[in-house]
Amino acid sequence: DAKTTQPPSMDCAEGRAANLPCNHSTISGNEYVYWYRQIHSQGPQYIIHGLKNNETNEMASLIITEDRKSSTLILPHATLRDTAVYYCIVRVAHYGQNFVFGPGTRLSVLP
Amino acid sequence: DTEVTQTPKHLVMGMTNKKSLKCEQHMGHRAMYWYKQKAKKPPELMFVYSYEKLSINESVPSRFSPECPNSSLLNLHLHALQPEDSALYLCASSGLAGFGEQFFGPGTRLTVL
Numbered sequence: 001d002a003k004t005t006q007p008p009s010m011d012c013a014e015g016r017a018a019n020l021p022c023n024h025s026t027i028s029g030n031e032y033v034y035w036y037r038q039i040h041s042q043g044p045q046y047i048i049h050g051l052k053n054n055e056t057n058e059m060a061s062l063i064i065t066e067d068r069k070s071s072t073l074i075l076p077h078a079t080l081r082d083t084a085v086y087y088c089i090v091r092v093a094h095y096g097q098n099f100v101f102g103p104g105t106r107l108s109v110l111p
Numbered sequence: 112d113t114e115v116t117q118t119p120k121h122l123v124m125g126m127t128n129k130k131s132l133k134c135e136q137h138m139g140h141r142a143m144y145w146y147k148q149k150a151k152k153p154p155e156l157m158f159v160y161s162y163e164k165l166s167i168n169e170s171v172p173s174r175f176s177p178e179c180p181n182s183s184l185l186n187l188h189l190h191a192l193q194p195e196d197s198a199l200y201l202c203a204s205s206g207l208a209g210f211g212e213q214f215f216g217p218g219t220r221l222t223v224l
Contacts, residue, residue, distance in 0.1 A: 034212065041199070041218075041220070042217055042218070043115070043201050043203075043215030043216050043217050043218050044154065044201070044203075044215045045215070046212040046213070046214065046215075049212060087153065093209065093210050093211070094209050094210075095161075095207070095208055095209040095210075096166070096167070096208065096209055097209040098144075098156050098159065098167065098208075098209065099156070099213065100156075101153035101154050101155070102153060103152075103153060104153060
């Protein structure tokens with residue numbers, strides 16, 4: 001079973017920041033938080049991951065709370081092409097450990 | 112090259128047919144994966160190959176037979192499938208099994224009649 005909970009759907013206005021929350025209250029100290037997204041009928045696309053510190057790359061920012069029980073993925077200026085299902089996954093970095101996808105959040109970016 | 116390719120994009124087969132799905136990566140990754148995704152559901156892991164050896168089989172029926180001929184190629188052989196096996200089949204790769212991000216291919220949309 002997935003170890004995360006996410007809202008099933010969210011809307012965001014084009015050009016505004018999209019803030020996608022994820023709850024992982026049972027996360028262990030050596031588990032990373034990963035974010036993927038899946039645009040309709042395409043393969044999942046890696047976005048970002050982190051352990052404790054906030055992370056930023058060209059696609060998004062990842063904010064992890066100090067207790068690590070929740071995180072937020074931020075798309076700073078959402079476009080229509082960001083409409084997708086966003087998956088938050090926690091996983092320890094260890095041989096044999098694999099990604100378990102939950103239902104994710106369906107983000108709709110509206111014009 | 113950070114791409115995982117899959118062929119064919121679409122496949123329609125009867126329940127008595129034998130067909131194969133192909134996946135290829137040239138990133139030097141040593142772990143490759145097969146996932147199955149039903150409509151409006153998240154991907155589910157089927158198989159994991161590490162260094163060309165099958166390391167995980169998630170209790171997948173034997174009508175699905177994976178093969179890893181070399182470090183760049185992953186096949187999924189299909190035989191005697193059922194209509195409920197219709198799904199999007201996704202291939203992925205990562206540097207090492209259990210570490211780092213996985214790169215996914217575009218998938219093969221399979222329909223079993």
